[in-house]
Amino acid sequence: MQSDLERVLFEEATILRRLDEMAAQISEHYRDRELTVIAILNGSLMFMADLLRRIPLPLRLDCLSVASYHGKTETSGELIFKQVAPDVADRHLLILDDILDSGQTLVAVREKLQMANPRSIRVCVLLRKKKLRERPANADYLGFEIEDEFVVGYGLDFMERYRNLPCIGVLRKELIAQPK
Template sequence: MDAKDMGEDLEKVLVTEEEIRARLAELGARIDADYEGRDLLIVGVLKGAVMVMADLARALHNPVSMDWMAVSSYGAGTTSSGVVRILKDLETDIKDRDVLIVEDVIDSGLTLSWLVGNLKSRGPRSVEICTMVRKPLAFDVDLDVKYIGFDLPNEFIIGYGLDYAEKYRNLPFIGTLAPHVYEK
């Protein structure tokens, strides 16, 4: 799927496929340098981080282990219930490990802040965050994000793992969805 397949549903492209690839190479080089000789576990947060996790892992030259988590802070609607639930937990023991959480986007940071606290309680050597997109204007908490792909405005974005109603994750770029799609 690409921009022409979306027709009028795509408002604009914010980050191209080429820009994503270049930024992942830069992030990969930084992560490789920071974790040289260390036992790094990268933890993808499902479902959105699938694209980032796969491409970031390929950009790394040091060996890494991978695992996945799924967490939810949403009830039946589109607003947070305030309660975070683990839907899929790690299969890996992280005690004394270096853990890098990989995210597609950080909006408010509330759920991710809870996740960092939860993982730190398990005794890892370190816990850091890598995200493809951060929306600094949407942050509700003080959250230290070590590796950031792109800072974007607080708009409804799709593509490269980001979805609307479970669609558009497979776009190779990040763009904004036309309002007529979600204001129905």
């Protein structure tokens, strides 16, 4: 599968070192508060598991399944929440997502959770693409900034494949043009 990559952007060791740094920042910020993590599935699974093991704080975990790509390389703009949002009233929330691309998913999730009156909401993403966004979407904690390319691995997929790669890389363009 790694041979399907045009190039590797981040090896596993590099990702894990960055997660150590991010976990230290998050732990410092929430050191005296209970944290509720809301992970956006399925892309954030690897990121979530590795990051949360590095945070030595009491925390709660909930997941939201939100679809926006629908088998394409760009978000369709149509978001589908696959279940009811968890009860987050009066909690300190940290939304985890794999990638900040168009920003539509994060903005929609944040707006949905904000309606439940949490104490605070912060956002943590592994990757953020360098691009203009129609709606402003920011990350309080960021792993890496990347160019506007289609990436896979470490939870990120194309047509539900490549999530289990230990690295993050750019998928070869001919594979995107001719999905299996």
